[in-house]
Amino acid sequence: MDPAMSKARYRRAKLCVLSAVNAGAFAAAVNLVLTLNPEDRISVTRGCALTALGFAYFMSLFELFTFAALFTSSGSRLRQKYRLNCGDVLDINNKLVSAVQAALSCVTGAVVCLWSCTRDFMRSSHFMSEAYAWFGAAYFFYDIWSMYLVHVRQVAFSKGFGSLGGAAKSTESSEGVATSLISDDVGCMGVKKPRRGPRCAACGDCMGEGATRISFFSYCRHEPVILFHHLFIGGFGFLVIVYLRGGLGDCVFGFVYLMELSTPFVSIRGILSRMGLKSSRAYLLNGLVMLATFFVCRVLSLPYVFLMYSRVIGLPYFEAIKTLPTGCKISICILLLPQLYWFYLMSAGAVKVFLGGAKSKPKSGAPLAAGDNDKRS
Secondary structure (H helix, E strand, C coil), rough: CCCCHHHHHHHHHHHHHHHHHHHHHHHHHHHHHHCCCHHHHHHHHHHHHHHHHHHHHHHHHHHHHHHHHCCCCCHHHHHHHCCCCCCHHHCCCHHHHHHHHHHHHHHHHHHHHHHHHCCCCCCCCCCCHHHHHHHHHHHHHHHHHHHHHHHHHHHHHHCCCCCCCCCCEECCCCCCEEECCCCCCCCCCCCCCHHHHCCCCCCCCCCCCCCCCCCHHHHHHHHHHHHHHHHHHHHHHHHHHHCCCCCCHHHHHHHHHHHHHHHHHHHHHHHHCCCCCCHHHHHHHHHHHHHHHHHHHHHHHHHHHHCCCCCCHHHCCHHHHHHCCHHHHHHHHHHHHHHHHHHHHHHHHHHHHHHHCCCCCCCCCCCCCCCCCCCCC
């Protein structure tokens, strides 16, 4: 059998397996909760199964996007058109998975709010709140791993190893067309594969002798805010929804889930930036929608929930806040303060765009404008 044909069949088979695993994990998770009544609680056994399926779903989705981008002809054409290196591809795929998670969170929040907030604000619950807490917790820990992969690859490119704009140059055929990005001699970033050095975890290509391995702890020091945010939401946030709510209903948690409504627009902004479309009308319009949804869903939503709470218990706004447990007030501050910081960064970035300071595309491996490479999940 022709080696090229054998390789193509292997890639098609792997694409089908990843698709099946991803769809199967999601279907199995839905099947676990289909028979529950709205007021039912999620058992530990069912919850652990949902978390395991969550890991399978989000990790397989990231691998599916990455494989399609790096090892299919359509992905190759897109990378050549927008001059995307492997680090760009991983970052875009990370943001796509983030957008998918946000959509699932918003569906959960809408169901929970429609059920709980229209009944007893303080006591009504819906199983979707706990079910997605178990399932979605897996995303925040998966995403730490995913962002670490992106960071490693981007650091390698910032040092000029395999960068389309760095020390290594893309090879061209005699007709002047870039050679296949999935050939044996050319790596996923469109350059000659180095023979020695650390390997890329996503595509297996060597990153060159000078590309040092980036330890996970050095990554943690590089992104402390987003790392703490993920650990807080995936760990303590999960415990509050499932175990530490003290009999409180789900209306408040429904609004917390709806905070993710702005995330797809944040992801789209980062993706458009990676593709060199920061001067496009789509980038501008998406930025306006992102700012509006982020301000409403991330900045105003929690104060609005406090207003609803004050009306329910019949106390003035600040008096009602004082009645909350100390741990609850501390948790809300930890959740809200990063949102204010990120909104400031996005507002500063928007001002630069309107003043004409945005560049069409950063050089490969260079830092993006404030906020473009942040994750706000």
